[in-house]
Structure formats: C-alpha cells, structure tokens
Amino acid sequence: NAGVTQTPKFQVLKTGQSMTLQCAQDMNHNSMYWYRQDPGMGLRLIYYSASEGTTDKGEVPNGYNVSRLNKREFSLRLESAAPSQTSVYFCASSEDWVNEKLFFGSGTQLSVL
Amino acid sequence: GQQLNQSPQSMFIQEGEDVSMNCTSSSIFNTWLWYKQDPGEGPVLLIALYKAGELTSNGRLTAQFGITRKDSFLNISASIPSDVGIYFCAGQRETSGSRLTFGEGTQLTVNP
Numbered sequence: 385n386a387g388v389t390q391t392p393k394f395q396v397l398k399t400g401q402s403m404t405l406q407c408a409q410d411m412n413h414n415s416m417y418w419y420r421q422d423p424g425m426g427l428r429l430i431y432y433s434a435s436e437g438t439t440d441k442g443e444v445p446n447g448y449n450v451s452r453l454n455k456r457e458f459s460l461r462l463e464s465a466a467p468s469q470t471s472v473y474f475c476a477s478s479e480d481w482v483n484e485k486l487f488f489g490s491g492t493q494l495s496v497l
Numbered sequence: 498g499q500q501l502n503q504s505p506q507s508m509f510i511q512e513g514e515d516v517s518m519n520c521t522s523s524s525i526f527n528t529w530l531w532y533k534q535d536p537g538e539g540p541v542l543l544i545a546l547y548k549a550g551e552l553t554s555n556g557r558l559t560a561q562f563g564i565t566r567k568d569s570f571l572n573i574s575a576s577i578p579s580d581v582g583i584y585f586c587a588g589q590r591e592t593s594g595s596r597l598t599f600g601e602g603t604q605l606t607v608n609p
Binding site: 388424425426427428429432442443474476484485486487488489490491 | 501503506528530537538539540541542545585587589596597599600601602
C-alpha cells in the first residue's frame, strides 16, 4: 500500500519552462490537495479538490493550474515557471472534505533558475 | 495569510531531555493537529485534538487543546535521536469542513 505517490522527486527548470507534477493515491480518498513548503512559511495550500470533478483555489494559486484526472490522480501544472516558485511541493489526500486528517506524499523539490 | 504562530522556531537539545512547543492564534479553532516531518519526507500525523481542554498522548508525545481554543501544546518526553525533524501544528476552524491552517514549524535537533 503506497499511500500518496508523487513524481518527480527533484526537478530543475529554467524560467519560463513548463512542467507537471504528478500525484496519485491508492487509499480511495475523495479529497486531494497541493501544498508548497517554504522556509519559515509552513505549508501553504495552492489548490485542492474536495471530490472528483471539482477543484478550488487555495491560499496561493497564482501561477498554477490543477487537474483532477480521476479519483486517484491530481496533477499540478506550472505553465511558465518563475524563480518565486522554487519550493518543495507536497500532494496530500484525505478521506473526504470534512475529514481533517491529511496523508502526504514525500514531496517534489523544485528549483527554478 | 498565516494565522498560526508556532514557537520556538528551532530547538537544540540533548538526548533524554523533554521538549515543549506551542501554537497560538488570534482565531478560535475547533480541531488542532500535530504533524511531524522527517528529513526528505512529507508530514505525518501524530496527534489530533477535538475538544477544548483535551489532553491526548501518543507514546512519549502529549498534546493539549487549549481551553481558550486559540492554542495548543506538544510535549515530547525523554527525547531520542529519531525525534529529529520539523513539527507542525495545524488548525481547522469549522467542524463542517474547512481548510487546515499550518504553523511555521519547529525544527528539532537532538544531540546524542
């Protein structure tokens, strides 16, 4: 039982390049989330999907798009990467939107040069 | 913006010492959670608190839901090297479902 799986683990981009971070969960959870982690800032919510077929903006959505491909998968896309998007990105899932217990993936370390 | 103030930001302790950290807010929360992040990994849930005044233990960890509902505390007794990591508090304002707000984290270093 893998839980929440994120790929890639590391990525280096040049300013202006695009990329998609992939996330899949095998716990049959309804809700999925993308967070970014920056030193001294804790975890900030980028986008979330309360259930399959819905997505909503979180605290810091600018510069990102998401797709809830199916119940298992939730991807995060950077259309034109900027140095300010250098961060560690975490995907998480929970049983449903009411359930506050999040299960996190192991993260993607992204550097934008 | 960030609504939880977590302190201290970092701690350097000797193995065997007890550790205390806390999280405060100007807002009332209905749920408090404590997560631990090991180096290179995602956060893992340690303890969840649902009621003001609640005191819950998980092994050597004890967490409390403040009676004002605006704060929470985490204590680690008899620390060991594997306690190293970042500890995050998180709060949820509404039991009907709302996004979690995370604290900035406390970086714990344990010297053997």
